[in-house]
Amino acid sequence: MVLSRRFLGPVFAAIAAATLSSTAMAEPIPKTRLVSCGDESCLLITGQRENMKSLVSVNGHPVAVEGRRAWQARLPLNAVRAWAEPYSRSVAVTVVQPDGITESNSEASLPIGLMGHVPNLATLIVTAR
Numbered sequence: 001m002v003l004s005r006r007f008l009g010p011v012f013a014a015i016a017a018a019t020l021s022s023t024a025m026a027e028p029i030p031k032t033r034l035v036s037c038g039d040e041s042c043l044l045i046t047g048q049r050e051n052m053k054s055l056v057s058v059n060g061h062p063v064a065v066e067g068r069r070a071w072q073a074r075l076p077l078n079a080v081r082a083w084a085e086p087y088s089r090s091v092a093v094t095v096v097q098p099d100g101i102t103e104s105n106s107e108a109s110l111p112i113g114l115m116g117h118v119p120n121l122a123t124l125i126v127t128a129r
Contacts, residue, residue, distance in 0.1 A: 030093045030108040035074065043080050045108055046072045049095045054103055057094045059083040080114075087116040 030047035045058065052068040058075065061083055065071040084091055090107040097103050112124065 029106050032091070032108050032110055034111055034114070037074055037076070041077050042074045043077060043110070043114070044072060044074055045091075045093065046070070047093060047095070047104075047108075050103055051097055053098045055096045055098075057096070059091050060094075077114075080110075084110075084115055089115070 028048045030045055032043055032045050035042050035044045045063075047056070047070075049056070049069055049071060056063055056065050056071060056073060058073070058080075061079075063073045063075060065073045080091065088110060090109050092105065093108045094105045095103040
């Protein structure tokens with residue numbers, strides 16, 4: 001079966017459009033970093049939500065957030081360690097709309113070594129901000 005160029009052009013255009021639209025619709029993944037909060041360290045988690053009234057939970061625990069659609073939550077490391085398994089490399093971040101529909105459910109990577117020893121660390125790059 002031989003396909004003409006006239007047929008292949010629209011086919012490739014449709015495939016490209018479907019790929020781009022699915023990529024554009026992907027939810028941004030929450031990000032984490034260590035920050036100081038008073039005398040202790042906290043994990044700052046930042047993310048996006050469609051509705052400013054949507055609720056955010058980390059590993060199944062509701063957390064207070066600041067912000068509207070772009071939100072952030074500061075969690076004491078004691079709480080993060082209590083809610084996560086030893087040696088975890090990520091936490092589950094769930095955003096639920098006020099009507100109970102799950103808006104997003106994603107894994108946020110934890111800073112290296114936060115939950116325990118990393119035995120096979122090949123390289124660690126530290127930068128000043």
